[in-house]
Amino acid sequence: MSHRHSIFCILPPHMLDQVAQNGSNAQREMAARTLSTSSQIRDRRVNVASAVIRGAFTAAGTSQRTVYDAKFGTKLPGTVARKEGDTPIADVAVNEAYDGSGATRDLYSVAFGRNSIDNNGMNLNSTVHYDKGYDNAFWDGQQMVYGDGDEDLPPAERLFNRFTISLDVIGHELTHGVTQFEANLVYRNQQGALNEAISDIFGSLVKQYQRGQTAADADWIIGEGLFTTNVNGVGIRSMKAPGTAYNDPVLGKDPQPAHMKDYVTTSQDNGGVHINSGIVNHAFYLSAIEIGGYAWEKAGQIWYKTLTDKLTSNSNFQNAADLTFQTAGEIFGVDSLEQLAIKNGWTGVGITVNGTTPVPPPSGDGCLKGLLHSLGLAR
Numbered sequence: 001m002s003h004r005h006s007i008f009c010i011l012p013p014h015m016l017d018q019v020a021q022n023g024s025n026a027q028r029e030m031a032a033r034t035l036s037t038s039s040q041i042r043d044r045r046v047n048v049a050s051a052v053i054r055g056a057f058t059a060a061g062t063s064q065r066t067v068y069d070a071k072f073g074t075k076l077p078g079t080v081a082r083k084e085g086d087t088p089i090a091d092v093a094v095n096e097a098y099d100g101s102g103a104t105r106d107l108y109s110v111a112f113g114r115n116s117i118d119n120n121g122m123n124l125n126s127t128v129h130y131d132k133g134y135d136n137a138f139w140d141g142q143q144m145v146y147g148d149g150d151e152d153l154p155p156a157e158r159l160f161n162r163f164t165i166s167l168d169v170i171g172h173e174l175t176h177g178v179t180q181f182e183a184n185l186v187y188r189n190q191q192g193a194l195n196e197a198i199s200d201i202f203g204s205l206v207k208q209y210q211r212g213q214t215a216a217d218a219d220w221i222i223g224e225g226l227f228t229t230n231v232n233g234v235g236i237r238s239m240k241a242p243g244t245a246y247n248d249p250v251l252g253k254d255p256q257p258a259h260m261k262d263y264v265t266t267s268q269d270n271g272g273v274h275i276n277s278g279i280v281n282h283a284f285y286l287s288a289i290e291i292g293g294y295a296w297e298k299a300g301q302i303w304y305k306t307l308t309d310k311l312t313s314n315s316n317f318q319n320a321a322d323l324t325f326q327t328a329g330e331i332f333g334v335d336s337l338e339q340l341a342i343k344n345g346w347t348g349v350g351i352t353v354n355g356t357t358p359v360p361p362p363s364g365d366g367c368l369k370g371l372l373h374s375l376g377l378a379r
């Protein structure tokens with residue numbers, strides 16, 4: 001049984017397009033190669049039954065981590081390099097994938113009482129050293145996959161480090177799995193940008209939780225550490241100041257808006273899913289800062305409950321605003337400081353919260369969730 005399923009890459013196509021246009025010969029070649037590998041993966045038909053064979057699901061479970069090594073090939077999952085409970089090995093990418101998936105599992109478990117990605121103990125499988133010169137990382141609907149960046153380029157031309165280096169990237173990608181099992185937001189236009197923002201929000205919370213940082217102390221950068229020192233930038237996105245993460249002769253300028261007045265209408269990138277997500281990211285940031293303290297405790301709680309109980313595959317920004325506001329009232333009380341902060345966060349990006357909102361009907365795109373359900377694999 002197979003089913004066409006989205007794959008979720010951390011690097012948006014516009015960044016690689018810029019490198020393909022502005023880079024040196026070697027950089028352009030690398031970007032073109034990554035873009036073409038990514039589109040091949042996107043067109044691949046994911047075999048759902050193979051997820052069972054690969055051990056992605058346990059009977060009733062305790063989630064186990066396994067990190068595989070693709071050894072610069074593209075066959076998934078690859079050779080086992082480290083299993084749950086094994087001590088660290090010499091390969092830093094293996095250890096980062098292991099620790100990062102553990103940190104993500106911890107945040108979901110401790111802060112939200114969630115049992116792994118599917119809330120049913122799904123195993124966390126990761127593959128490192130995927131392909132040669134692969135400038136990306138992705139969640140393929142079943143597992144995490146990480147490239148090593150452009151480590152084969154001459155040092156002066158390198159743009160990206162290995163993709164396991166950034167904990168928020170790992171949290172971002174695994175959160176695509178959580179969204180897939182919950183709201184299952186359509187990966188297009190506002191629904192897709194909301195999907196992307198949810199991954200940035202919880203990806204950043206994984207990092208904040210692991211570092212013990214308050215909202216005020218956090219950097220709110222996605223992809224910190226991913227750029228080499230050749231790039232003028234701090235990461236691929238900034239939730240604190242969307243549009244300012246990088247401005248570089250090769251990578252171009254961060255195109256994210258921070259406000260609805262700058263919403264980008266485009267057919268690229270599934271309707272700008274990695275661009276307009278900046279608006280929702282910034283709304284979360286504003287709310288979390290206003291509430292203060294650890295962002296996973298209150299703002300994160302509100303968003304987690306909204307994601308798991310209220311958003312549907314067709315929810316847009318306005319629905320997210322109304323539903324997070326409603327949820328904040330349910331958890332912390334109507335007119336509570338927390339509910340007001342949610343409202344103010346959305347106001348800050350140009351979205352006015354309504355008191356109530358009808359929940360949009362599901363789009364009918366059941367995707368993997370529906371299939372797993374029919375196979376008796378879903379909760």
Ligand SMILES: [Zn+2]
Nearest residue numbers: 008009196199
């Ligand atoms: Zn993503």
